[in-house]
Amino acid sequence: MTKSEREKMAAGEWYACLDPELDAMRAAARRAVHQHNTMPPDQRGRMAPALEALLAAVAEDVFIEAPFHCSYGVNIKLGAGVYLNAGCTILDSASVAIGEGSMLGPGVHIYCAEHHKDVALRRAGLEIARPVTIGKDVWIGGGAIILAGVTIGDGAIVGAGAVVAKGVAPGVTVVGNPARLLR
Incomplete structure (x- = not known):
């Protein structure tokens, strides 16, 4: 029996x-996001x-601006207690887990998908998704980008504008592009 594209995506295979x-699922997400983004703040609440x-x-x-x-x-x-500031984007083609007490600054982006390197396969929409895990009490500064497959340990800090392509150990601070340990 062949897997659906959704099943392949969930299994971390090329899909x-x-x-x-998947188009229908993205359309449902766009409707929910539209409601969130256009509802008056006093009606929307968290x-x-x-x-x-x-x-x-x-x-x-949880509060999402x-x-x-x-x-x-x-x-x-x-x-x-998770807080996502204005302009956050989560491209969740794989699991994205954000631990309690973590805060994402404005414009933080999380990308789970990686497109195929072969041009013809990329044009055909072939991609693979890897999960992103953000531990407890993590602070991610504004404009940071977290790439597919990254795990950020509890209590870590990601500086504003950092591009995180590799895992971040608990309790450390990383900055820059690519993100590197701040000493």
Whole structure:
């Protein structure tokens, strides 16, 4: 039996993102994100109801500022006290778990997908997704980019504008492009 593109994506295998089922999932995410981004703040509260319903797991005291964007939403898990500032983008073609007490500054981007290096396969929409895990009490400065497959340990700090392509140990600070340990 052949796997669907969604099953391949979930299994961390190469999949075609230009697939009707995945298109429908992205459309559902766009609707939820639209509600979140256009709802008046006093009505929206910590996050729009459609966005909260879309996400895989959300603690009660998570707060997501608008605007926000995600690809699917169904792969995002947010622990207690997580705060996402304005302009955060999570391209969650794989699991994205953000631990309790973690804070993301404005414009932080998390990318789980990697497109194929072969031009013809890339044009066909072939990509692979790797999870991103952010531990507890992590602070990620504004404009930082977290790439596919990265794990950031508890209590770490990622400086503003850093591009994180490799794992970050607990309790350390990384800065720059590519992100490197601050001594």
